[in-house]
Structure formats: structure tokens, C-alpha cells
Amino acid sequence: MKATLHVLLLQITFITFAQSAKILGIFHGYSGSHQHLGNKILLELAARGHQVTAIVQRKFAPKTANENYQPIMIEYDSYLKSKCVTTNDPLFHCSLSTNLYKSAERGLLDTISSTAGTGLVWTELFFNQTSVQNLLKSNQEFDMVILEEFLNDAFKGFCNFYTAHCVSVSVVGPSRFTNLQMGNPLNPSYMPEILSRYSSEMSFFQRLVNTFSIFFGVINFYWSILPKHNEILQKNFPGSPPITELFYRTSLMLLNSHVSVSSPVPLVPNMIEIGGFHLNTPKELPRDLQNYLDEAENGVIYFSMGSNLRGNDVEESKRNAIIKVFSQLKQRVLWKWENDTIPGQPDNVKLGKWLPQQDILGHPNIKLFVTHGGLLSIIETIYHGVPIVGIPIFGDQEMNMAVVEADGYGKLLRFSALTEETFRKALTEVLNNDKYKENAIRRSRIMHDQPMKPLDRAMFWIEYVLRHEGAPHLRTGALNLNWFQVLCLDVLTVIILIVASFIFSTYCIINVVSRGYLKKQIKIKKR
Incomplete structure (x- = not known):
């Protein structure tokens, strides 16, 4: 009886501690989709009783009030607007969207090195924020720091500064960015470089290129990028241990992936897949959208290139090709477009500056989603069993669409190859071939068939780390070895x-x- 009472008291202690933890959340990325992911996790933690302090961009700060949630605002836009006038740095084009469309023309090695360099710039911008420096000068204490894992290794200094457990949330699936610090296998024979055009099914030549690309990325990271992050670390956290030590202290890595949309790979115990955690309960559509979709006798094609890419920045010849193909379809088209009208807009095309994407994809009349291949968009469309035509532009979008095509629920069309003929061919293929819809539905069933909701899984493992003092028992022994010992x-x-x-x-x-x-x-x- 005494033993049972002791166990019960211990469990109550664990629960009380987990529910009253002080947590610092940092989701610093410029993209709204990254901020949305961070808000989802941090607001849920606040709702569960944790005291959450969140560093967030002012324009993406959640409007939902919660007494346990305290935002610290940062702003990038004013700096970027001034910078784009005074520099030729391509990162600071006045139109970030234009620069992103141009990135589709880059080679793989150039993309790998420039992406890492971009991470350094955003990290510097973050630490230059007055609100961040004020936080570091304050006497606040935290039990845990939750970081967005996005080319920001100097942020590991927060965990050491506050003597707090370190949790990272990767906005993508497992990659060299996550695997190196967690001691997870990084096998180029079936794990594609995240910035490549490959899925896990690679030819010999593709495996050769993939191996070299990953090797280049790792060498560039350790010899060039990580030392620069260490400079930022030492500048903002004087006396901190070197970045080469803090880099491997992450207690938990949460991954925005799931086998329904990502290639299955081995994961160490403290790397947890939570892909789909951002999905919301379907809501009623605005009346005009509801009517537009309901009345579409031949269905609707939904077209959106995400929040970072603007249609105005697409070269005129490609935009006209898209418009002409849409005008010849029997389906209606719902197009996310930043203006009220578009030159040559067909009668069957409806524009929207902002559209509730998840709710639209859930409508039974949506026949096809034309997308940039962003991971969140793919997760949302597979959740609802909608096939895809993807036009990847930058980042992991090429790899995402390679996986989509390999799994048979979509067609990849490269931006450089986009013409009236190729666009029409891709749409016709996916609309008229039932296998794409069938494979999308099959993948949707896989996504829905889980023992617990992804957000609940994220909460369990975050609180697990709190209950078990960082959960060091989950760390792989690979982290205690040198690279040549691991190999x-x-x-x-x-x-x-x-x-x-x-x-x-x-x-x-x-x-x-x-x-x-x-x-x-x-x-x-x-x-």
C-alpha cells in the first residue's frame, strides 16, 4: 500500500512539474508557415498550463489571448526594406518573391552553400533585435527552450545560457541538418539531400550525385558555416562553450514528417515525427467560396504557390501560358492571387488574395491542387486525398515533389520547363488518370491511421523530456564517438x-x- 502511494505521489509530482514549466519558444524564420508551426506548438503548451514566452515576428503574432502566453516581438521588414536599397546582395531584393523564383535556376551545390549562408544572415538579424537583447539582459529563467531548427545553430546558446533542456522543431523531415546533431544515420544511398531533386528511389548516377552533395554539405557546414555560428554565439553569449559542444546537446528533435508523405528512414529514439500537427478541424467556408465550389459541375482546380511567392513576379510568358491553359478547361479554377484582377482573366477563374487552404482542400469538388510543393501544402492535400501537380521553386520543394511523383499521387513540372504545352499535359494527365486520385486516397488513409493526433504526440514527448530531466537515456551512443569511430x-x-x-x-x-x-x-x- 505504501509503495502504491509512493508511486502515485511521484506521478503527481511529475505531472505538476510538467504542467508548470517555464518555456522559451523561438521561431524566428521569415516565412509565415514557419511561424504558424511555432504558434501551434507554443499555444498548445500554454493551454496545457505551461508558462510560455515566445519570440515571434510581430506580423505573425497569434491573436488568441492566453494568460500563459507572453510574446516578445521582433521585426524584419523595416530592415529588409532599407537593406534592399543599399546593397546588391540577392538575399535583400525588394521583392523576396522575385529572388525566390530565380533560385529555381541555381545548381545544387550553389543552393547548398547559399542556403547555409542565408541562415547566417537571418541569425545575425535575429540577435540584432533590441527585444532579443533585452531578454538576454533580463533575469528570467526557463526550464526548457524550444527552437525552430532552421539554419540557426548559434541559437543553441539559449539552452546553455538558461541551463534549460533543449528541444528543436524541424519544419521539414529528417535531413543532414537534423541527423548530424542527433547522431542519426545519414546514408546517401537512400536518404536524398534535402535540397536535391531526388526521392529515396535513386539510380546509380543519382546516388553518386547525392553522395557527393551530402558530403559537400557536411564539409561546408563543419569547416565554414559552424565556425561562423560560433562567432555569433560567443558574441551574444560570452564565455559560452564552443558551438561544437552545444550542437550535440539537443534533448529532443520533433520532425514535421510522416510516412504518408515522406520516405521511411531509421530514427533514433529522441527524433519524433509529428507531421500534420498543424492541421485544423475543418471550418465552414465563406458563403461566396462555398457557393463557387458547390456549383462547380465539373469540379474545381485549386492553385496556390504559397505565402512567399507572388504571381506578379512570374515572368509574363509563363503567366500567360497558365492563364491560357486554365481558360480551356471545363473545371473551375480557384487561384490565390495578390490582386483583385489578373490580365486576361478567364471566366472560369476566381481569384482570392487570401484563401482558407485547408478548408478548401476538404471540399469534395476539389479535383486537383496545383502547388509549389511546400511540405505543409503536401501534408494538407494528402490529409484530404487530393492529387497534385507541383511546380517546385526553392528549398525542399524539389525533393518533396520527387517523393510525390515516386508515390504516384502527383506530377512534377519544373518551373524552367513550364510552357503552355507542358502545363496542359501535366493537368490533363492527373485529371484524367484515376491512379493519381486512388494513390492520394490511399496515402490519406495512412495519414489518418495513427494511434494519437500528431499535436498530442508532440506534447507527450515535450513533457516527457521535462519529466525525465532532459531524457538523456534517449541519446544514442553515436554522440559519444568521433566521426571516424562512427564510420x-x-x-x-x-x-x-x-x-x-x-x-x-x-x-x-x-x-x-x-x-x-x-x-x-x-x-x-x-x-
């Missing part, structure tokens, strides 16, 4: 030396015996 290069070297020594010794023995035998034969012949 068993030291063992292979010894084995090679032993085998070489054996071969050399055998050769010497045979050589000595042979010489002795030959000398003996010569003496016999002389007699």
Missing part, C-alpha cells in the same frame, strides 16, 4: 593493417622458404 574507420584501419601484415608476413616466409629451396636444389645439381 568504424579506426576498426577498418586496424583490420586492413592486420590483413596487410599477414599477407606481407606470408609473402616473406614464402620468399625465404623458396630461396632456401632453390639454393638446396642448386647445390644438389652441382654435385
